Amino acid sequence: MLKDMFDRNSSLSFEVFPPKKDDEFENCYKVLDSLSTLNPDFISVTYGAGGSRSKKTVEIASYIQNNLKIDAMAHMTCVGSTEDDILEVTNDLANVGVNHVLALRGDKPRDMSDEQFEKRIFPHATDLIRFLNTHTNLDVSASCYPEKHPEAISMDSDLAFMKMKQDMGAKMFISQLFFDNADFYRFIERADKSGITVPVVAGIMPITSAKQIGSTVTLAGSSVPKSLADICAKYGDSPEDMRKAGIEFAVNQIKDLRKCGMAHIHIYCMNKPKMTKEICTAII
Numbered sequence: 250m251l252k253d254m255f256d257r258n259s260s261l262s263f264e265v266f267p268p269k270k271d272d273e274f275e276n277c278y279k280v281l282d283s284l285s286t287l288n289p290d291f292i293s294v295t296y297g298a299g300g301s302r303s304k305k306t307v308e309i310a311s312y313i314q315n316n317l318k319i320d321a322m323a324h325m326t327c328v329g330s331t332e333d334d335i336l337e338v339t340n341d342l343a344n345v346g347v348n349h350v351l352a353l354r355g356d357k358p359r360d361m362s363d364e365q366f367e368k369r370i371f372p373h374a375t376d377l378i379r380f381l382n383t384h385t386n387l388d389v390s391a392s393c394y395p396e397k398h399p400e401a402i403s404m405d406s407d408l409a410f411m412k413m414k415q416d417m418g419a420k421m422f423i424s425q426l427f428f429d430n431a432d433f434y435r436f437i438e439r440a441d442k443s444g445i446t447v448p449v450v451a452g453i454m455p456i457t458s459a460k461q462i463g464s465t466v467t468l469a470g471s472s473v474p475k476s477l478a479d480i481c482a483k484y485g486d487s488p489e490d491m492r493k494a495g496i497e498f499a500v501n502q503i504k505d506l507r508k509c510g511m512a513h514i515h516i517y518c519m520n521k522p523k524m525t526k527e528i529c530t531a532i533i
């Protein structure tokens with residue numbers, strides 16, 4: 250899968266999250282069935298920071314891989330995990346034929362004390378990547394941050410750790426969401442200069458409700474350009490207009506990225522197939 254994507258120098262992929270409750274799986278499968286009609290190169294499945302819901306990630310990734318015959322990428326965080334915990338998940342993935350993971354540190358879970366966080370077994374994603382490449386045959390990818398990770402002391406230090414992820418065996422990066430393509434272009438230029446040679450996939454999150462700015466986007470630490478803030482101010486109280494304007498914003502971002510030769514696109518589709526379909530139709 251990766252080789253084909255890299256040879257083509259373009260790709261379209263989606264991120265989904267597993268259902269919170271057991272009785273929501275059927276609906277999640279319907280969402281995935283619908284997304285599959287858009288022929289993505291792969292679909293990634295998120296993972297709870299502490300790892301407590303890893304079985305759900307594996308179950309959804311298995312459905313994508315085996316029922317839909319689309320390459321699945323399972324996210325995996327290590328912040329609250331022992332080596333045995335990680336190996337249990339990698340065994341689960343091997344058992345269902347999923348062989349691509351996005352290796353992440355994860356954020357400190359709410360129920361983890363500061364002391365536990367300080368003493369965590371895998372300090373960083375770099376440690377997880379090294380571990381996975383030593384103990385498994387999985388393809389391993391990693392995250393990157395066009396506006397730097399919020400904890401990073403500088404963009405230079407963040408880029409140095411990104412390079413370390415590549416040196417540890419990361420085959421591809423997926424970026425944090427961003428709304429100003431200029432940030433991404435600057436980032437790619439600096440990543441190139443830092444020796445990043447593997448593909449960097451642009452993470453695009455459509456903002457279809459003004460509330461997202463106050464929740465997901467704040468958490469991600471991404472900045473909101475005036476053009477998007479204006480859209481939220483203008484249409485925030487009118488759900489259908491906001492939805493349309495948010496989709497148009499994402500479509501314009503993707504078209505501009507492609508025009509500038511950045512054609513690996515990952516849509517944070519938030520389990521919304523209708524919205525994703527509208528975006529995919531508009532970017533053809």
Ligand code: FAD
Pocket residue numbers: 294295296297298299324325326351352353354355356372373374375376392393398399400401402406407410413423424425426452
């Ligand atoms: P790291 O790469 O470990 O980086 C964290 C900080 O430490 C950065 O400031 C970095 O500069 C620094 N650093 C990195 N390596 C080292 C090192 N070796 N030594 C010292 N400092 C270092 N979270 C979830 O819980 N579940 C998900 O499914 C999920 N999916 C995500 C998907 C994408 C594409 C992205 C971009 C993020 C995702 N996250 C997810 C969020 C992620 O877990 C958080 O951003 C987390 O704070 C950092 O994870 P990381 O793997 O980037 O950490």
